[in-house]
Amino acid sequence: MIRTVTPLLEVGDTIVDGGNTNFNDDMRCAAMLKEHGLNYIDQGTSGGVWGPENGFCIMVGGEDELVKRLEPAFLSLAPTDGYVHCGPVGSGHFVKMVHNGIEYGMMQAYAEGFAIMRAKKEFNLRHHEQVWPEMLQALRDAGWHNYSLFVRDDGLLFGYFETPESLQAAQARMAEQVVNTRWQEFMAPFFESPNNARPDELFVELTEIFHLD
Numbered sequence: 304m305i306r307t308v309t310p311l312l313e314v315g316d317t318i319v320d321g322g323n324t325n326f327n328d329d330m331r332c333a334a335m336l337k338e339h340g341l342n343y344i345d346q347g348t349s350g351g352v353w354g355p356e357n358g359f360c361i362m363v364g365g366e367d368e369l370v371k372r373l374e375p376a377f378l379s380l381a382p383t384d385g386y387v388h389c390g391p392v393g394s395g396h397f398v399k400m401v402h403n404g405i406e407y408g409m410m411q412a413y414a415e416g417f418a419i420m421r422a423k424k425e426f427n428l429r430h431h432e433q434v435w436p437e438m439l440q441a442l443r444d445a446g447w448h449n450y451s452l453f454v455r456d457d458g459l460l461f462g463y464f465e466t467p468e469s470l471q472a473a474q475a476r477m478a479e480q481v482v483n484t485r486w487q488e489f490m491a492p493f494f495e496s497p498n499n500a501r502p503d504e505l506f507v508e509l510t511e512i513f514h515l516d
Contacts, residue, residue: 305332314340317369321346326393326400329364333392342369343392346377347399358382362402364395438486445476470508 305318312318318336320329324345333343344365350358361381363370370377370388377386389398442450442464450464466473477483 305336309336309339309341312339312341315342317342317344317373319344319346319373320396321348323347323399323403324396326364326397329393329396342366344369344373345392345395347389347395347402349399349402358385360385361387362395362398363388364390364392364397366391435482435486437482441477441480441482445473445480447473447477470506474506 305320308318318332318341320332320343324332326345329343329345336343342365344363346364347362348354349360349362359380359382361377363377363386365388367388374386374388380386387398389395446467447464448466451462453461453463455461468476
């Protein structure tokens with residue numbers, strides 16, 4: 304691209320590379336352009352899709368005089384304290400490379416941490432043990448009572464509850480509760496069921512034939 308636009312430029316013009324170019328290529332390009340009387344600045348840019356609204360963090364590499372001349376443009380794009388002149392050509396993209404390495408390392412660490420928590424049964428059970436108060440109230444309002452959850456050593460969950468009406472009517476009452484939809488969506492990652500069915504699709508209605516207090 305730089306070779307393509309070079310013939311269109313005039314002596315003294317400056318190219319600013321705002322991508323994620325390898326800093327070694329920056330130094331090579333700067334040397335090549337200098338032979339034609341052209342200038343080169345490398346600009347590491349961070350901000351993603353939120354940049355247009357919040358500003359871009361800008362890391363610039365280049366000769367002091369050139370950078371100073373274009374500094375108003377860099378500052379107009381950056382938030383407060385979001386701009387830095389890192390040093391000579393190549394330093395802007397070098398700093399951005401380090402920035403990316405730290406960011407991607409953190410993202411990987413987060414992902415591994417969440418994967419460990421999701422695989423640990425004890426963490427999943429905590430959500431079953433600590434039902435939202437508003438969800439408990441919704442169950443009571445829908446007439447559900449004597450509701451218990453039991454867990455087997457291998458993690459299999461078994462639930463039991465009673466309602467004054469049929470199972471179909473009880474589920475219909477819960478379907479009307481807004482908090483029920485939120486709770487089902489929140490708990491979905493902590494269930495494994497046949498054919499990825501929702502837990503409430505696995506309920507079975509039973510008829511009591513014997514009872515001992």
